[in-house]
Amino acid sequence: MESGTVPEIAIARAERKVPVGAAARRASGKLNVLYFSPFPSHPDNHGNQATIQAFGRRFREMGHQVHFALLQSRLYDENAVALMQNAWDSLTIIPNDLRLWSNGTDIPFDAWYEEGIGERIRLLCAKYDIDLVFCSYVFQSKLLDYVPEHVLKVIDTHDKMGGRYEMLRKNGQPTEFFSCTPDEEGAYLRRADIVVARRAEEAEYFDAVTGRASAIVIPHVEEPRPLDREFTDLANIGLVASANQINLAIVLQFLQAVERRTEAGHPPFYVHIAGQVRDMIRALPSAKAEMFMKPWVKLLGFVPDIGEFYSSVDLVVSPVTMGTGINVKTVQAMAYGMPLLATAWGSKGIETEEPMHNHQDLDTLVDGLFCLAKDPNRLSALAEVSRQRYRAFYEDSNRAMEGMFSAARGREETSIA
Template sequence: MSGPAILVVAPMPAFPTSAGNRRRLLTTCAALQRGGYAVDLAYYAHEDQIYRRFGQHPPTDEAAAAGLFRHIFRIEPPATIPLTTRSRCFAIDDWCPEAVGAFVAWYGRAYPETRAILMNYVFLSRALEAAPPGVLRLIDTHDRFADRQQQYRPFRAEPNFFYTDRAGEAAGLARADIVLAIQSEEAAYFRTITDRRVHLLPPRFATRRPFAAPARVKRIGFLGHGNDPNLVSIRRFAAAWSEDWTPARPELVIAGEISNSLGPTAGPGVRLAGYLPELEDFYDGVDLVVAPILMGSGLKMKVAEALSFGKPVIGTALGFEGFDPVAPAHRLPTAEAVKAEVLALADDAAGLAALTRACADLFAGYNARAEQAETALLAMLSVSDGKPSEAAASVAPATANDSDRVVTFLEGGRLNRETSLRSDLRDDPERGLLVATERVAPPGADPYTPARRRWFARAEEGKTERRQDEAGSPDAGLAGLRLALSPEWVRDRRLPPPLRADLAVQLADVAADWEAQAVRVGTAGDGTTLALTLPRHLAFGTHPHAAFRIGTPTREITLGRVTPLNTSRIPMYSSAYISAYTSARADLPGAPAAVTFAGLGAGPEASTILFLHDDLIGRITVLPDPVPSPEPLP
């Protein structure tokens, strides 16, 4: 028997819980499950796209989610999510494509017994308009987004997350029956812009460790995701901490994904611990946690998490917003004040004991309010539901098929394909290094299944020629597929050159993200210079990449200099050949450039270059010499 069903839609995955919004998602779903509801989770793969655009493998674990929820689904973004806008702010629906509403409509038909739909973030609220009649609609706001960009101005920074105005936020909230606020200040604000029911729902945190006061402080810690508020805040604090640090003072340990955004080196007294898969490894290694937060909204989940591990915390008033702080150490004005408070207490056993008691009282009061809020929410849902009924499993989504494995033998190794939920896997001892993931559901599967086909490459000694694969095909069958490359494979060059070249052959006929024609305009030594149009960000910046000349033999070539061209001032560069550039993606506008490759060769024959960068695939057709009459790209 299962309880009534609730669909939860989120633009972030549930696992791994490496960011505050993921912890919020899990705590809210856990509250619903404690209330007897069967929770289905639909991940709109917004964050996956963002990570890939910044050259990182997305930290998403679909297999872990499958173990927690009744059903899981995946909604692929149909287009590029804009991170900036030329308008004063984003319109409320700029980040919500019709694909999310189409999924909600499909789900309503497939699971008509569903009682409620909970949409995470107001910028996805448009999808609630597709909810079937009679279904309760909720929005978990997470943050206030009206005028959010103004927080960045004192720090001379530009936001790269959603922000809107009061009218837009009000319009989004009006689509819900119940609006969930994460902390009291934001609940009060939402009540001024909407007549919908606003319910304060702080997340509950189970006690992981009892509070224990340190006798002295040897190490202080900050654990966080690499978002803008965290980066601005910890950079300011770390700079202040290093300024006059001596070995007699505590060490600052910075851990989590934010470590990757702070550069390879840290200042005196600061250690970057990187991403730690187990939270215990971090909290057991520090005596005190700092929350020197200077900007941002919502509830600082890192504070609640540190308290749940029994750690005393010192931070700014903004860092403790929503916790109803009383102690002065929880209401400090600046990062410098946080530093001063830490140093004042570092060797003060009595002061540390008092701080720890204040933190224990704060956490107990916070959790009591969170538990009351959860009980009230479940009561509201129960009234809306009427009598609970069993949730029927109308349509079972496709599941992972770990037995669907195909091996293609290549020169110097093998290419292994599997269909699974193992989305977090980058390097497997058996399969090898992740090369690419299909962007859409496997053939014949439900369109919203999170299972994907993935290809892994593994080097093997003694493999010097291709052999027929186990499926009876001489190649991996990648032609025409829409693939997302693994940025790590492109960047790290761990695989031997013959295997990398053979992988390029396998990828040569996949669906390219962009295509261009090029003409030779010069040679010097081993270098050949081409004139062409390529994605603008490649013309004006350096990105990890790999380039291969496809042919007999296929070989990896080296990108040298890239020089943007002003075609209006140089007529020979304004020909149709150079402007022959196509891309289906709005975030890949073209820019003319002269590009020099070493190892391409200077022969007059036509050739093809496979250009791999970030998670994208580009295909350059080098026209033969002499240049024929203009022909459009196919």
């Protein structure tokens, strides 16, 4: 045992052989997955929750059992717990007293990990005979040290966290959520056998900071569900934004760009904003809050059925001007076969050659919006681009996911009674 190594970690590292029962199950291709998340999977009112739901649902569609381990927090209520219990094969809430929050100051390595989580994960691995642990985000990856060596350990990164605060400051955005140095990110990620990235360029970065070729790309997995409708008019624009400071700033900047482009009074369309970003407007200075009160802006708040929202609009806008990972709302709009107008940032990870998906800033994006308002006949072609691109994207994501589970099945061929 290395000096200072916790006994439970040393034992986990020594557990290299697969029990006979697990070996037979892995040979059948139907695995037991422990899905750890610091955030609830339900409801899907944030992009990360939509991704967690989509991944877990896809795991089950592939025939695997999903045991969901959720970190205790104030981010869910009894209704959300009931939804999660119904969605997964089991739900375990892991005690936690830490608040996952920062004001932009440096976060020490492993500071968001609470001692005892790893030991509880180890017990769940034994209880449910786990074959693969799927850990959301890097900042609690220490729990993977407690996972038996014969179990495949995967980190789903969601985003690139190395230098994130610096990136936000450079773009004039508030420093919220998590950030670390690239060296720290490499140390977090080296605890996993496989690192899941959202984009190829981020996979390359993860391999660079870990010094390993362990990263794969699984952007998002959601069944294609193109709407059966025609797109002949542009009267209603759709935009989806969950409650965080970056989304609030981006939506405000988009509305300001529309206002600048409007010659007099009312633009030739309404902008419908879905998502809980609405709840943050009251905290804005009155001059900024007034932009959301324009007669052509419709604030809907959380919408329980995103498909109904897409059915009610003629075009979806993704005005992202910065960030990492993949924009889930862009991907989701394409899954529904919606005409899409996006910045180059908004379409990262699901890029196309379509000029309307590659605007370099909000002013050119809004110019494109007004051009489409004058010539809505282009909407049908944009909808077809979404449908075709998403089909290929979905197939690529599924192939990568199959590869991940193949690695779990072949983790160790030697078994013990």
